[in-house]
Amino acid sequence: MEPAAGAGKTIAVGVTGGSGAILARRVLELLIGAGCRIHLARSRAGRMVVHDELPSPDGSDGLTGGLRTDALREWGERDFHAPFASGSHPIDGMVIVPCSMTTLGAIAHGISDNLIRRGADVMLKERRPLILVPRETPLSSIHLRNMLEVSQAGALIIPPVLTFYQHPGSDVSAQLDFIASRILDHLAIPNDLFRRWGEI
Ligand SMILES: Cc1cc2nc3c(=O)[nH]c(=O)nc-3n(C[C@H](O)[C@H](O)[C@H](O)COP(=O)(O)O)c2cc1C
Structure with a gap:
């Protein structure tokens, strides 16, 4: 078996x-499905958004409920004992999805006051892949300046921008897969979640 x-x-x-x-x-679903091991951290506000946007009638966690747990370990918001809080631990990449403007600003200014921000800071200093999926609209010049700052420091910014050339119609899951596939591409995880330009 491959x-x-x-x-x-x-x-x-x-x-x-x-x-x-x-x-x-x-x-998370795709990374675990591809055979990755995941270190997960969510901020307090991240927890609130999961609660609001992924309500689960049976009380299970809307973010991770039903996913294979042997490949996933979740750390507390300020648990700096997590392996990815130190550059000495080998890690293949980090993605912050969604990335709020608060977290973007903190990373842009080297503020490592929670595990997610510290993890991002470590990825930049170690020159390892850091992908941010910033979510806000419209963007102020402060947001744009912070994006330029992190981009120049080595982060890759993948905004959750809609695709149209795929002809997704009103299919939100096709849009999600399009963005997810760009994230997996940049983590060097092969995927065929959508038809590439030239294959259409
Ligand atoms: C339901 C909900 C949706 C939000 N959406 C956004 C958003 O799209 N972009 C953003 O920058 N902040 C958004 N916020 C505000 C952030 O959660 C807030 O600025 C928080 O301080 C972010 O902290 P964090 O970066 O540590 O998670 C939202 C808050 C809630 C409760």
Whole structure:
């Protein structure tokens, strides 16, 4: 049997208080499905957004409920004992999805006062892949300046922008998969979630 595409990779996933918890869930699902090990952290506001946007009638966690738990370990918002809080721990990449403007601003200014921000700071200093999925509209010049700052420091910004050339119609799940696939691409995890340009 072929090993899963991401087998052996360890990815940190941060979920902050931007809107878009459903995208975070889809990314977790895909990373775990690809055979990755996940270190997960969510901010207090991230927890609120999950509660609001992924309500679960049976009381299970809307973000991780039903996902394979042997591949996933969740850390507290300020638990700096998590492996990805230190550059000495090998990790293949980090994605912050959704990334609020608060977290973006903190990362842009080197403020590591919670585990997600510290993880991002470590990825930048170690020159490892850091993907931010910022969610806000419209964007102020402060937001744009912070994005330029983190981009110049080495982060990759993948805004959750809609696709149209895929002809998704009104299919939200196709939009989610389009964005998720761009995230997986940049973590070097092969995927065929959508038809590439040139294949249409
Ligand atoms: C339901 C809900 C949706 C929100 N959506 C956004 C958003 O899309 N973008 C954003 O920057 N902040 C959004 N916020 C506000 C952030 O959660 C807030 O600024 C918080 O301080 C972010 O903290 P964090 O980055 O530590 O998670 C939202 C808050 C709630 C409760």
